[in-house]
Every structure is written in C-alpha cells, then in structure tokens.
Amino acid sequence: MNEKPLILVTNDDSIEAKGIASLVKAVEGLGDIVVVAPDTVQSGMGHAITIHDPLRLKKSDIFGDVEAYTCSGTPVDCVKIAIYEVLKKRPTIIVSGVNHGSNAATNVLYSGTMSAAVEGAIENIPSIGFSLLDFDKDADFDASIHYARIITKAVLDNGLQKGTCLNVNIPKGTIDEIKGYKICRQGRAYWADQFDKRKDPFGGEYFWLTGEYQNTDKGEDTDLFALDQGYVSVVPTQFDMTAHHLISNLNEWEIK
Amino acid sequence: MNEKPLILVTNDDSIEAKGIASLVKAVEGLGDIVVVAPDTVQSGMGHAITIHDPLRLKKSDIFGDVEAYTCSGTPVDCVKIAIYEVLKKRPTIIVSGVNHGSNAATNVLYSGTMSAAVEGAIENIPSIGFSLLDFDKDADFDASIHYARIITKAVLDNGLQKGTCLNVNIPKGTIDEIKGYKICRQGRAYWADQFDKRKDPFGGEYFWLTGEYQNTDKGEDTDLFALDQGYVSVVPTQFDMTAHHLISNLNEWEIK
Numbered sequence: 001m002n003e004k005p006l007i008l009v010t011n012d013d014s015i016e017a018k019g020i021a022s023l024v025k026a027v028e029g030l031g032d033i034v035v036v037a038p039d040t041v042q043s044g045m046g047h048a049i050t051i052h053d054p055l056r057l058k059k060s061d062i063f064g065d066v067e068a069y070t071c072s073g074t075p076v077d078c079v080k081i082a083i084y085e086v087l088k089k090r091p092t093i094i095v096s097g098v099n100h101g102s103n104a105a106t107n108v109l110y111s112g113t114m115s116a117a118v119e120g121a122i123e124n125i126p127s128i129g130f131s132l133l134d135f136d137k138d139a140d141f142d143a144s145i146h147y148a149r150i151i152t153k154a155v156l157d158n159g160l161q162k163g164t165c166l167n168v169n170i171p172k173g174t175i176d177e178i179k180g181y182k183i184c185r186q187g188r189a190y191w192a193d194q195f196d197k198r199k200d201p202f203g204g205e206y207f208w209l210t211g212e213y214q215n216t217d218k219g220e221d222t223d224l225f226a227l228d229q230g231y232v233s234v235v236p237t238q239f240d241m242t243a244h245h246l247i248s249n250l251n252e253w254e255i256k
Numbered sequence: 257m258n259e260k261p262l263i264l265v266t267n268d269d270s271i272e273a274k275g276i277a278s279l280v281k282a283v284e285g286l287g288d289i290v291v292v293a294p295d296t297v298q299s300g301m302g303h304a305i306t307i308h309d310p311l312r313l314k315k316s317d318i319f320g321d322v323e324a325y326t327c328s329g330t331p332v333d334c335v336k337i338a339i340y341e342v343l344k345k346r347p348t349i350i351v352s353g354v355n356h357g358s359n360a361a362t363n364v365l366y367s368g369t370m371s372a373a374v375e376g377a378i379e380n381i382p383s384i385g386f387s388l389l390d391f392d393k394d395a396d397f398d399a400s401i402h403y404a405r406i407i408t409k410a411v412l413d414n415g416l417q418k419g420t421c422l423n424v425n426i427p428k429g430t431i432d433e434i435k436g437y438k439i440c441r442q443g444r445a446y447w448a449d450q451f452d453k454r455k456d457p458f459g460g461e462y463f464w465l466t467g468e469y470q471n472t473d474k475g476e477d478t479d480l481f482a483l484d485q486g487y488v489s490v491v492p493t494q495f496d497m498t499a500h501h502l503i504s505n506l507n508e509w510e511i512k
Contacts, residue, residue, distance in 0.1 A: 035510075044304060046302045049302070051299055052299070054454070057464065109371075109374065110332075115303075122362055122365070122446045151511055153508075179399075185500060186497060188419065190378045195340055206312055209307065210313065247439050249393040250492055255409075
C-alpha cells in the first residue's frame with residue numbers, strides 16, 4: 001500500500017490518561033492519526049457495548065494538531081463509532097492503550113484496552129493493545145513508547161492474519177532494563193477474588209471487589225513468564241473462542 | 257460424586273426476566289439451586305467487572321423456596337460474588353441465561369450471559385450459557401427448558417474439560433419443531449454497525465448503536481448454520497484466546 005496509513009488510537013483509561021498520550025507519541029509520523037477515546041475511565045469494561053443509552057461524541061483539542069474525539073461509551077463503542085461515524089475511510093490499523101496496568105494472561109477478557117483491539121480484529125483491521133505493568137497515573141512510559149512504535153511498524157509492514165490481533169504487555173523499567181520481547185501464549189491464571197465488605201452510613205452493606213492474581217500456569221512460553229523474566233510479551237490473540245479440540249469428544253456424548 | 261450438586265444460576269437480563277425463571281425451572285430437581293443475578297438489565301456487558309463502584313447484594317424471594325439474590329453489578333460480578341461471598345461451597349456447575357436473544361458466533365464476546373459462563377470456566381467450574389433466539393420478553397421458553405435440562409444433566413454426568421464451557425443457542429420454535437442439537441464451532445460474523453444520529457431538545461447530537469449482523473462464514477459446521485437449519489447449537493468455548501497457529505509466524509518477524 002502506497003497510501004498513508006490511517007491510525008486509529010483508543011484506550012480504556014480515558015482520553016486524559018498519560019498512557020494514550022504516550023501511544024499518540026509512539027505512532028507519530030507513521031501515518032495520519034485519529035484518536036477516539038472514552039471521556040471517562042472504562043477499566044474492566046471487557047467487551048461491553050452500550051445498548052440502552054445513547055452515545056455522545058465530542059471533538060477534543062487535547063492532542064493539539066492531532067484529530068481527537070471523546071465518546072461517552074466503552075472502548076468497543078469507541079472503535080465502532082470511529083469506524084462507522086468518525087473516519088472517512090477504514091483505518092489501516094487500530095492501536096489501543098497504553099493501558100495503566102497489566103492485561104496479560106486472562107486479563108485479556110476483562111480488559112477494555114484489549115477488547116478494543118479484539119473488536120478491530122472482528123472488523124478485520126490489524127489491531128494491537130498495549131499495556132504497561134504499572135498502575136501509576138504518572139508511570140514512566142518511555143519504554144512503552146519505544147516498543148509500541150516498533151511493534152506498530154512491524155504490523156504495518158507485515159499485516160496480521162484475519163481474525164487476530166496482538167496483546168502486548170510491557171514490564172516496568174527503562175528501555176535498557178527490558179531484555180527485549182517474546183512471542184508468547186496467554187497464561188492460565190485467575191483472580192482469587194476477595195470482597196471488602198463495608199457498611200454505609202445508613203447501615204447498608206456494600207462490597208468492593210478486590211483480589212489477588214494467581215498464576216496457575218507453570219509454562220515457560222506464557223506472557224506471565226516472559227514479563228517475569230523482564231521481556232515484553234506479545235500474544236497473538238483471536239476472537240474465535242471455540243475449544244476446537246473438544247468437538248469430537250462432545251459428539252460422543254448422548255444428550256437426551 | 258455422591259454429594260448433591262450445587263447449581264449456581266445467573267443471567268444478564270436481570271432476575272426479573274422470564275428467561276432466568278425458565279432456567280430455574282429447567283434445573284429443578286438436579287441439585288441445590290442458588291440464584292445470584294443482576295438487579296437491572298446487563299445486556300451487552302461482555303466480560304465487564306465493576307471496579308470503581310461498590311456492589312450491593314440483596315436477598316430476593318422471587319423464586320419462592322429457591323435461594324436467590326440480586327447483585328447491583330454485571331453478570332461476571334454476580335459469578336464472583338456468588339463464589340466468594342454467597343455460597344458456602346464451590347458450585348458444582350454454573351448455568352447462565354436463558355438469554356432473550358442470540359449469543360451465537362461472535363456475540364459470545366459481547367454477551368453478559370456467556371461471560372458469566374466463561375468466568376465459571378476461568379474458575380474451573382463446569383459452566384453453560386443458554387440463549388433463545390427470541391428477544392421478546394414473553395418469548396416461549398418451553399423448548400429452552402427442555403434443552404437446558406438435558407444439556408445440564410449431560411454436563412453433570414460427563415464434566416467439562418478444564419478451561420472450557422458451553423455456548424448453547426436454541427432456535428425459536430416448539431420442541432417438536434426443533435430438529436435436535438449439533439456440536440459446532442463459533443461462526444465468523446460481525447455487526448455492520450449503523451448509528452442512528454439524533455438531536456436532543458437542546459440541539460446536542462447523540463447516537464444510538466444499531467446494526468445488522470453479517471454472517472461471513474460459509475461453513476456448515478458453525479453455530480449459525482445449525483441454528484439456521486433448526487438445530488440447537490452447542491459450541492465448546494474456551495477462555496484461551498491465543499492464536500496458537502501464529503506464534504511461529506510471528507517469531508520470524510524482525511521487530512526492531
């Protein structure tokens with residue numbers, strides 16, 4: 001393609017997050033950039049879409065000359081409204097993030113950042129979600145900018161197979177501290193949830209969802225292992241959730 | 257296991273939906289039943305969790321003698337709070353639905369009903385999501401009750417492989433009209449979205465997400481094909497979203 005790439009940038013931490021400013025910086029000069037991002041924090045929204053409320057879209061000048069909009073919906077809503085209402089042509093690539101916090105392993109399912117990328121894959125647009133293993137709102141994104149840039153360039157050069165996107169997680173640390181990147185599979189892990197039970201001023205009970213992430217996967221080819229060893233993890237991710245290996249087994253069942 | 261199964265029932269259409277009442281009916285007598293379901297409609301919530309708000313839990317007598325609670329969160333929140341706060345032991349099985357409307361093909365990603373089942377799989381609890389291809393709030397759930405019962409029994413008898421759950425969709429129609437069931441893969445399809453653009457009374461623009469579902473998959477082994485032919489579709493579904501077949505390909509890239 002000789003045409004200038006059109007790069008759609010989104011995230012789930014809202015347009016005001018340092019992470020998306022870092023991602024805009026990362027892709028500068030790689031093509032025409034349009035940002036469509038949530039107007040409020042949308043962490044943990046997974047692949048949610050807004051069905052029962054209308055969506056609002058507003059132009060934003062937060063990135064100066066870079067065309068930008070806020071949307072009142074979820075990250076997936078942002079991708080949909082960008083493709084079908086904002087952009088004059090289909091984007092060449094969608095980049096989402098850089099998320100403040102890990103989206104490795106099963107976090108891919110809860111992640112608004114990654115759901116935006118998965119939505120891109122469903123739309124058959126090469127898409128990447130980036131996440132930094134640092135929840136701090138002032139986190140150091142320098143290494144993220146470096147890796148987001150070279151991985152975006154690689155996807156622009158190589159394309160991505162239909163139905164897939166990339167889940168990229170970046171460990172805390174400087175570019176020199178990070179050892180490189182590894183292509184991985186999604187680790188098996190789960191949240192051992194705990195609920196912090198409290199009483200409101202009127203005696204009513206309420207709960208805060210908390211918990212600890214438990215890695216139950218001993219594999220050395222997982223994203224969790226790579227990150228633990230100081231590498232950026234890159235997981236090719238697909239929206240086909242079929243457990244293909246179980247189809248013949250289930251065909252042997254007698255369900256009646 | 258000789259112990260009586262503990263069956264957790266949830267959904268995304270709220271505890272007041274006809275679909276969940278039908279599912280409670282479907283599993284009657286198969287074990288001890290506890291319902292934990294959203295207090296409001298949570299359609300399209302995907303795998304969203306509630307991080308920035310507290311959750312409320314209330315006892316409900318909507319199902320008479322059947323122990324039931326409403327939760328102010330998403331379907332995935334319901335599963336988490338049920339496992340970690342409500343139930344005295346881990347459930348033997350989680351059943352979710354019966355959803356009013358299809359969750360076949362890529363709808364699995366947007367679906368709160370299926371996300372509850374996928375959360376069960378992450379927790380290593382055999383789980384099934386059921387959906388009827390009828391959005392009507394007074395839809396006829398008789399065939400759904402029949403299939404939900406025999407499929408739940410089959411899963412109680414056979415178990416489900418770690419990391420997997422079932423996505424069951426039931427066509428409209430009577431038990432006699434439905435031809436049986438088929439084990440399928442998730443079809444490739446997407447929403448060709450359209451936004452219905454309107455003006456509010458104050459001149460502000462807003463958008464309703466609408467659209468048409470486009471089946472781009474000609475396969476005869478998909479859930480969409482089975483449903484179209486009048487069969488119940490059963491898709492073994494996993495939370496591992498790795499595109500394993502791409503790992504070696506990506507390893508050949510030079511990213512720098």
